[in-house]
Amino acid sequence: MEDSKETDSSTSRMPLNAGDTGYGSVSGPPGLSGGAGCSETAPLLVPEHEPEPGDRWQPLTKQELEVAAGGPGWRRLRCYLVLLFWLAWLAMLATSIAIIALSPRPVAPPLRWWQRSLFYQLQPELLMEAQGRGPGEVDVLCEQLPYLRSLGIGALILDDLLGKDGPLFNLTPTGKKLEMLPQIQHLITESNKAGLKVVLDVCEVDLDVAENEPSSTTNTLQFWLKQGVAGFTICDTDASYSEKTLLEWRKVLKEFSSQEEEERIVVVKQTQDVLRPLSNSSQTNETLVDVVIRSILPSSHHLLSAQEVAHAIETNLQTREDDIWPSWTVGGKASHDLKKLLLVLTMTLPGSPVVQHDEDINQIQDKKAKATAVALFAALSHTRAREEGLLYGNFTFLPFNTSTNSSSSNSSLPSPSSPPILAFLRSWGCVHFLILLNVGPEHHTLDPAWAPNLPEAGVFVTSTEMDRLGSTSLYTLKLRPHEAIVIKLFEAGSYS
Structure with a gap:
């Protein structure tokens, strides 16, 4: 009993960490005697070393930034780069302007x-019928002048005033x-x-006899x-159409051409x-004639067929003369549908168009058809x-092939009686x-x-029926009759 007490007391007095080989000791790695890893009292997780207050992160100062970025020279380099960018941008801008200014373009x-005007040929029958009935009819015609100007007409050609049957033949x-x-x-x-010039028609009139x-x-x-007359119209068969007479006329006209x-x-x-x-034997390089009016259709007493109209149009398009400023008028007789086609042709040909007063428009009862015309x-x-x-662009006649889609025939070739499609280009720049x-x-x-060299796409400007709008493709375009x-x-x- 006493022995057991002694054993317990000796045990209680034995230290836990008595040495490297004592009871309760944990052997650690070699050479780490007495370290934390050798004792059971050492913490399992060793905390990392906390930085001192002076070692914490702080933003760099201005001087430190300049040192890190290369010093004060970095600012100068940045200024040089910005200056170089703007100089390059200005150089590209100047080059673009120079290319646009020096590139060839039509003048x-x-x-x-x-040359800019649209002529409207008018036979003032109202004036001749108004003789002896007062000036009422003249006032009616004068009231229509602003309306004619709003339609784009720039000059009037008054016919049959000085002819043998005209009201002013014996005027002194x-x-x-x-x-x-x-x-x-x-x-x-x-x-x-109203802003309308007046040209007096003296064709086939001998002014001396008159x-x-x-x-x-x-x-x-x-x-x-x-x-206030702006000029005179004569025929190429008149005695006035001669060098001697026209030289005398030019002297008189020059006196009234102050501006x-x-x-x-x-x-x-x-x-x-x-x-x-x-x-012009005088060799003055003076233009004796300013405008030449040419008829698209030949004169006839009957309505020309579609084949005759197509032949006349094709002949005129292929035999144009550019020595004198041209002016085109219909001249001959055609159906109402072909008249609208001829109007489009007259207004798009080079030169000054001359449009005659169409009595058929006044006879149209359908208000919609009249408004369309x-x-x-x-x-x-x-x-x-x-x-x-359209004012002064180049003219190019275009012969090309067509295919026919007719309700009466499934043939891909046009019938012999059907005239071909006629076409031409008016080009100015691009x-x-x-x-x-x-x-x-x-x-x-x-x-x-x-026409493989032409652009495929386009936009409608106008058509005879005024019903085509928006963009189109020439490869899918179908033209209606007349x-x-x-x-x-x-x-x-491109949208040019």
């Missing part, structure tokens, strides 16, 4: 008033004044107020020029197939006035206007290989 020629400027003279003077004055005074042509010209917008002109109607040339005329005149390509004319009575679809279309072409992805 718009200065056009005279008669220095003496007698017929009853119709004040009315015509009023018409000329009101036309000038005045009953030999060699009084100069007095006659001066009299009408003082009334460019008041320039007085001489217009010649071409009635023969070839215009008789004038030889007026809208077509206004659209063509306004488009021509603002588009450089802008191209394509004019398509289907003179025949059948539908036509364009052959995809008809239809004319004006298309403005553009490259894919």
